[in-house]
Amino acid sequence: MTSVFEHTRFKKPDHRNILRVLLALTFSIFLVSCNDTQNDEIESVDPSIRINLLDIEEPHTAYNAEDPLANTLHFGFELRNSIQEDAAQYLSLLTYLGEETGYTFKLHFAARHSSLTEDLGNNVVQLGAIGALGYLKAKSRFGVIPVVRGLSSNDKAEYQSFFVVRPDSAVNTLNDIKNHSLALGNKDSTQGHLIPRIMLYKIGLTLDDLASYQFTGSHYNCLQAVLLKETQVCALQDTLAEQYAEQGLVRIIKKSEYYPSSGIATNKNVPTEIIEKIRHALVRLHPLSEHKDRLYGWEKTEMSHGFITAREEDYTKLYHWALQFGFVTSGSEK
Amino acid sequence: MKFSTRLTVILLSAFSLLVVISLFTVRIELSVRQTASQKIFAETLAQGMSNAIIQDVIDGERAKLTTLLKAITHKDNGLIEYIYVSDMDGHVFAHSYSNGFPAFLVKHSPQNTQHPERPQKSSGTAQLTSKFRIRGDDLIHEYELPLITGTDATLYIGFNQATIAQVINSSSKGILGLGLLLATLITIAAWFIIKRMIQPINHFTSILKQYRSDERLDFSSQKTTIPEIQLLSSVLQDVFSTHNHHEITLEKQRRHLEVTLNSIGDGVITTDAKGKITHLNPVAEQLTGWSIAEAKGLPVKTIFTVIDATTREPIPNPVEEVLSSGKTVYLSNHTTLISKDGTEYQIADSAAPIRSEENEINGMVLVFNDVSEQYHLRETAKNMQQKSQRMLDDMQTFVGLFKTDGTLTFVNKAPIEALGFTESELLGKKLWATPWFDYSTEIQSKIESECETAASGTASICEIYINTLDGLRLIELTSRPLFDQYNKVSELIIEGKEISIQHAALVTVQQQEIELKEILNSLENSVITIDQNGIILSLNLATEIMFGFSSEEMLHQNISMLMPEPDKSQHDGYIARYLKTGEKHIIGTSREVAAQRKNKTSFPINLSIAELPRTDNNLRRFVGSCQNLTKIKLQHAQLQQAQKMDALGKLVGGIAHDYNNILGIILGYNELITMKYANTDGLSRYTSNISQAVKRGQDLTHRMLAFSKRESTKPQLVNIQESFNSQKEMLSNSGTSRVSIIYNFSTSTGPIWVDPSEFEDAILNLTINAQHAMPDGGTLTFTTTSIHLSKMEATILGLPENDYVKLSITDTGSGIDEDTRSRIFEPFFSTKGTDNSGLGLSQVYAFMERAGGTVDLYSQPGIGTEFSLYFPRHLDSPPTRTLEVLHTSTPGDGERILVVDDEPALREVAKEILEIAGYRVLTATDGLTALSMLTTESVDLILSDVIMPNMDGYQLAEKIKQQYPSIKIQLASGFSDDRHITHADEALHENRISKPYTSSELLNRISILLEKGKRQ
Known part of the structure; x- marks a missing residue:
């Protein structure tokens, strides 16, 4: 038998192995030393070349009086939540309107110093999602035209205002809030200001009969004021109040009657043809079914169930109250 | 290279590589983290300031926003190169540059606004969208x-x-240098350590180098304190010791294998790769005749010569095929090895390649053994199998072997030839798919089912038609399973035997049996077979009808069930006595016995019994034929009754005739006395009484003749209801007032053809009888209905099948017992002693017979009696008969009348009456005398009796008509006998006068005849 050692005999030294090792080392160092940034898609630029922005500003597109239908329709809105959220919701609505009517719509963001009422009345925006009080003001001053009213989650084109307190509050009825502090929403808000004033008036109270009152700017802020005990009572919109009441955070002490809900109105100069097309498209909107996928976050809005045709007479009762409280004056600007 | 050196180099390389890779990884990680940090920073900045920025954009606070952006940029120590914001339309609204906005950024500003097709970018999420290189080296990520x-x-x-890159580069360089230094130091240290560690191994190496295969290795000189080395030394020592031991063992095994090989009972020849022999074992030496010394190195073909045992042709040696193909080769079963000395052996052999571990063919191993004995046995078995095949093929029956799925594997010749196919066309097919059964899908299914039954382990038989060249033939197909040693069905054997002829014969027998059964069932007589125990074996349909039992109720029961007592109890004894003694009392003969129906009623039968031949199991059987005598007896009774009545009728008729003659004499002379001595006082009372007595005598003879049907009747259309209407008062007066009479006459019954006076007499007689049966009162009801008597009903009544008018006379009297009922219509039979003549009901009976009907009686003692009179319904209009208008006779004018009568007194009376009336009268005692007198005497009219010796009145009249047609003939008779009436005599018969006749009746008739004669 052959010796087993024949298969285990050491081979002679191989310098190639050393060379291989050295090459591997070198390559590694080379890799480490290399810049790891990719060279593709890097544009070499000269930052010293500057321009004046004013030189590249696009001129304002003039209104095409010859073909009113070719003009872009600007849509304004009152801020409800964050600007991003509101913008996303209304942009999806404008996309739908554009597809249905064939017109071009553009969302207009109102500056702090301006109001939708002003913008709508002055034709800065041609359409606007506006609350009832806002509409009344705009109607009174500028003769804006109501197009549609929104259908809320209870499938009604009406809403309410609720007076709420903390669950442990001693205030149980509206009559008890005399000499207590009250938080309201935005001064121009229907649910946050006008309707609570009506409710107080009906029981013979004015704001001056309260210990104090304050405008918090939004329904949410109003609620926070109650929860943080900054105030004892809050008057706000029905949906938000119910949401918090269901969670046991607040207690509802009084619900108002139903009043016409927020809607969409147009500047009086918008051609009737356009108004009708827009109205028709909005009334045909089915946010819960057919058009659900085309809208963003619409279920969170006050018009979650769609729209119905709005008429001036819908706001008659509210108009009288607004007139009484001085929110509006009779007559309109020419 | 030494192991230590190699190991050192390896360690150095490994460490270095590790350092480099770590460095590389760290560098990449730093770069990624830096990028992520940038993104997070950007997003944080956006989230924190987006609202403010947006609002400034919306409010147009450009300057304010610009200030903010600049502040952010400068605060970050050069990390942020720039910040700028675009408005809702994508236009740059504010930026952090001091002197204008870089142009390179402008062309990257998006142009479009609120485009619906643009993907919605999520606000607050940073994306690296652009990379710029500025100032030659600086890279900007936007x-x-x-x-x-x-x-x-x-x-x-x-x-x-x-x-960022600067920072990373500086960091990575430091790390790299530090790493390399560490790697070098570690490597040097490792080299020293390894060198020391492998010192014992070097010592091992030096020992192993000195190894010789035949020397034992000694590691005892290996001194070390290292346990592992000690262990290695010990193990190596053991290894080499084991190696030596294994070499010894291998050598032993080799020797053992060699011995084993030489001990194998088969011959084994091994060759090298070229086919040259390397080894033979003893068996191979013996069979081939070559020793290993002689054969070694020779080609295997030289010593292993094989031929085909059958053809004697050489068979190629397998060595070439095995060595070339590497396959195992098996030689045929008919291989004969021719050894060196010429001896032949039958062998079974196989050749296989010998392969190395590398699967190379190193040679061949040929294994073979002497199978001469088995070969001879196999040949014998083969011959037997062929013989069996021939035997099966010679059989005319179909024999087939099948797989359990019905596939034909073997079939004998007969069925193949029957089809004209070849074996190869049938083998391999399913039996039901073969042409034998392709004439019907139903049959195919049946065959398949039979195969399945046999395959399940159950034999089955069926009769089926098989397709042949001669057409369809009926075979009996038997399918049987064949079981293997595990008792599982391995094969099916199916035999088919032609039964066409037997089937035809069976069909014929069956048809004959059916025919026999039909014949038996068509017999009117009952036919019953019994065994020696009296158990009924078979019976025909007539038995069921006759006895009222169903066949199921009678079969397998004792025959005594059909018998009344005492036969019922004694019958078994009758059989036993016969079986014991052999004495025949009724066997072979016939006799009248009583039988019993299911309803326990008895009836007479004529029983004939015969013994049948014994069965194969020696069972004795008897067959009995039963003729129902009920009808026959009834007919006999009716015949006897009729004969009795007829005899009585004749007797009564004869008596009535003589009696009438006597009355005629008395009446005649009484009238003569009246005529001659009319003025004598008191004579008229006597003659009147005499007349009344004669009248009563006339009535009596009238009834007697009515019974005997000898009286001439005068039938006519009679409406039953009208007849009753005319005699209602009489009927009411015939009984007591305690009997109420009810009439229920149907309006749909038609008239009947009867003598109205006889009808009235019959009704009166029946009414009187009914009244007598109700001495304490009751109800007598007369009812008429129209009925149709069926053949059976009519037969029972002795009538023909026809429509009848049924008149029922029902009373609620005492009823009539059985004995009385049997005699009630006999003449002179009476239950009222001598007060009654006993002729009333017999007269009714005779009247009904003359009317073409009958009278039936139903009675229940204590309940009542119903007489039913059945009159044939008369539909034809009666023959018109002109009634002769009787007129007052005119006196004679000397006309000559010949009186012919064998009774002298009647002859004299008639002569005297006629002479007083003015006629000239001659007399003769019989017909012959009268004819003799006519030869010499001329007469105008002959008055003749009917019944006379030698020649009756009709015969005389016929002679006279022939010879003397001008002579008028008047017949007179006291006996209505219709014999000798011919068509020519019918008028004379109709116009005859009945004795006793009054003088006025006689003179009137004579006067009419003579007046007619004059008119003619």
Whole structure:
């Protein structure tokens, strides 16, 4: 038998192995030393070349009086939540309107110093999602035209205002809030200001009969004021109040009657043809079914169930109250 | 290279590589983290300031926003190269540059606004969208943060990567240098350590180098304190010791294998790769005749010569095929090995390649053994199998072997030839798919089912038609399973035997049996077979009808069930006595016995019994034929009754005739006395009484003749209801007032053809009888209905099948017992002693017979009696008969009349009456005398009796008509006998006068005849 050692005999030294090792080392160092940034898609630029922005500003597109239908329709809105959220919701609505009517719509963001009422009345925006009080003001001053009213989650084109307190509050009825502090929403808000004033008036109270009152700017802020005990009572919109009441955070002490809900109105100069097309498209909107996928976050809005045709007479009762409280004056600007 | 050196080099390389890779990884990680940090920074910045920025954009606070952006940029120590914001339309609204906005950024500003097709960018999410290189080296990464989803309001931040790269580079260089230094130091240290560690191994190496295969290795000189080395030394010592031991063992095994090989009972020849023999075992030496010394190195073909046992042709040696193909080769079963000395052996052999571990063919191993004995046995078995095959093929029956799925594997010749096919066309097919059964899918299914039954382990038989060249033939197909040693069905054997002829014969027998049964069932007589125990074996349909039992009720029961007592109890004894003694009392003969129906009623039968031949199991059987005598007896009774009545009728008729003659004499002379001595006082009372007595005598003879049907009747159409209407008062007066009479006459019954006076007499007689049966009162009801008597009903009544008018006379009297009922219509039979003549009901009976009907009686003692009179319904209009208008006779004018009568007194009376009336009268005693007198005497009219010796009145009249047609003939008779009536005599018969006749009746008739004669 052959010796087993024949298969285990050491081979002679191989310098190639050393060379291989050295090459591997070198390559590694080379890799480490290399810049790891990719060279593709890097544009070499000269930052010293500057321009004046004013030189590249696009001129304002003039209104095409010859073909009113070719003009872009600007849509304004009152801020409800964050600007991003509101913008996303209304942009999806404008996309739908554009597809249905064939017109071009553009969302207009109102500056702090301006109001939708002003913008709508002055034709800065041609359409606007506006609350009832806002509409009344705009109607009174500028003769804006109501197009549609929104259908809320209870499938009604009406809403309410609720007076709420903390669950442990001693205030149980509206009559008890005399000499207590009250938080309201935005001064121009229907649910946050006008309707609570009506409710107080009906029981013979004015704001001056309260210990104090304050405008918090939004329904949410109003609620926070109650929860943080900054105030004892809050008057706000029905949906938000119910949401918090269901969670046991607040207690509802009084619900108002139903009043016409927020809607969409147009500047009086918008051609009737356009108004009708827009109205028709909005009334045909089915946010819960057919058009659900085309809208963003619409279920969170006050018009979650769609729209119905709005008429001036819908706001008659509210108009009288607004007139009484001085929110509006009779007559309109020419 | 030494192991230590190699190991050192390896360690150095490994460490270095590790360092480099770590460095590389760290560098990449730093770069990624830096990028992520930039993104997070940008997003944080956007989230924290987006609202403010947006609002400034919306409010147009350009300057304010610009200040803010500049502040952010400068605060970050060069990391942020620039920040700028675009408005909702994508236009740059504010930026962090001091002197204008870089042009390179302008062309990257998006142009479009609120485009619906643009993908919605999520606000607050930073994306690296652009990379710029400025100032030659500085790399800028621009991040984009949308501010309002759906618009182009965006925050752009440019991060300068040069600063980041600088930091990374400086960090990585330091790490690299440090790492390399560490790697070197570690490597050197490792070299020293390894060198020391492998010292014992070097010592091992030096020992192993000195190894010789035949020397034992000694590691005892290996001194070390290292346990592992000690262990290695010990193990190596053991290994080499084991190696030596294994070499010894291998050598032993080799020797053992060699011995084993030489001990194998088969011959084994091994060759090298070229086919040259390397080894033979003893068996191979013996069979081939070559020793290993002689054969070694020779080609295997030289010593292994094989031929085919059958053909004697050489068979190629397998060595070439095995060595070339590497396959195992088996030689045929008919291989004969021719050894060196010429001896032949039958062998079974196989040749296989010998392969190395590398699967190379190193040679061949040929294994073979002497199978001469088995070969001879196999040949014998084969011959037997062929013989069996021939035997099966010679059989005319179909024999087939099948697989359990019905596939034909073997079939004998007969069925193949029957079809004209070849074996190969049938083998391999399913039996039901063969042409034998392809004439019907139903049959095919049946065959398949039979195969399945046999395959399940159950034999089955069926009769089926098989397709042949001669057409369909009926075979009996038997399918049987064949079981293997595990008792599982391995095969099916199916035999088919032609039974066409037997079937035809069976069909014929069956048809004959059916025919026999039909014949038996068509017999009117009952036919019953019994066994020696009296148990009924078979019976025909007539038995069921006769006895009222169903066949199921009678079969297998004792025959005594059909017998009344005492036969019922004694019958078994009758059989036993016969079986014991052999004495025949009724066997072979016939006799009248009583039988019993299911309803326990008895009836007479004529029983004939015969013994049948014994069965195969020696069972004795008897057959009995039963003729129902009920009808026959009834007919006999009716015949006897009729004969009795007829005899009585004749007797009564004869008596009535003589009696009438006597009455005629008395009446005649009484009238003569009246005529001659009319003025004598008191004579008229006497003659009147005499007349009344004669009248009563006339009535009596009238009834007697009515019974005997000898009286001439005068039938006519009679309406039953009208007849009753005319005699209602009489009927009411015939009984007591305690009997109420009810009439229920149907309006749909038609008239009947009877003598109205006889009808009235019959009704009166029946009414009187009914009244007598109700001495204490009751109800007598007369009812008429129209009925149709069926053949059976009519037969029972002795009538023909026809429509009848049924008149029922029902009373609620005492009823009539059985004995009385049997005699009630006999003449002179009476239950009222001598007060009654006993002729009333017999007269009714005779009247009904003359009317073409009958009278039936039903009675229940204590309940009542119903007489039913059945009159044939008369539909034809009666023959018109002109009634002769009787007129007052005119006196004679000397006309000559010949009186012919064998009774002298009647002859004299008639002569005297006629002479007083003015006629000249001659007399003769019989017909012959009268004819003799006519030869010499001329007469105008002959008055003749009917019944006379030698020649009756009709015969005389016929002679006279022939010879003397001008002579008028008047017949007179006291006996209505219709014999000798011919068509020519019918008028004379109709116009005859009945004795006793009054003088006025006689003179009137004579006068009419003579007047007619004169008119003619």
